[in-house]
Amino acid sequence: MFRSSSAVLLLIVAMAQPGVPAGHGGSHVHYVGGTLAELSGRVPGQLEISAGDTLRFETHGTQVSVPYSSVNLIEYGLRVNRRYVAAVLISPLLLLSKKRSHFVTVGYADADGRQQAMVFQVDKGDVRAVLVSLEARTGRKVEYQDEEARKAGKG
Numbered sequence: 001m002f003r004s005s006s007a008v009l010l011l012i013v014a015m016a017q018p019g020v021p022a023g024h025g026g027s028h029v030h031y032v033g034g035t036l037a038e039l040s041g042r043v044p045g046q047l048e049i050s051a052g053d054t055l056r057f058e059t060h061g062t063q064v065s066v067p068y069s070s071v072n073l074i075e076y077g078l079r080v081n082r083r084y085v086a087a088v089l090i091s092p093l094l095l096l097s098k099k100r101s102h103f104v105t106v107g108y109a110d111a112d113g114r115q116q117a118m119v120f121q122v123d124k125g126d127v128r129a130v131l132v133s134l135e136a137r138t139g140r141k142v143e144y145q146d147e148e149a150r151k152a153g154k155g
Helices: 002-016 084-089 092-096 127-138 147-154
Strands: 027-034 043-048 054-059 062-067 071-082 098-109 115-122
Touching: 027 054, 027 098, 027 127, 071 127, 071 147, 098 127
Parallel strands: none
Antiparallel strands: 027 043, 027 115, 043 054, 054 062, 071 098, 098 115
8 A cells, every 4th residue: 555655646746847747857947048039038948968969958849959069158157136025025034035046058059150049047956967967968167157156056
């Protein structure tokens, strides 16, 4: 009885993760900007870094593939915001907390040799794995926007 309820619980947990189908190795990210004409605004999707020799971003029927050999920039930065609205609505103690948003920029040369860029907002739990994987696959070092980003990225 215990084993079957554990298996059901694991299945429910796997299904409850937003945007991550069971068995999928990608990271849930949001495309928040860059040079891709077919994407605009904040678009959720999967960033697949473990596939062969290309980085893939998939969202709502659109797939962008970039050969790792074309990547010429990996940059990591943070945006830190105080939680003013929550402090007003819930508790002034929330002014002491900060919300950190993690951004990874991937710059690359397209097939025509033009410089392109994609900026992704990455979940806190995935950012280190994404940075390490990109460094390993591209052979490029991550550039950090500032010292706070360096500390958060190397954690």
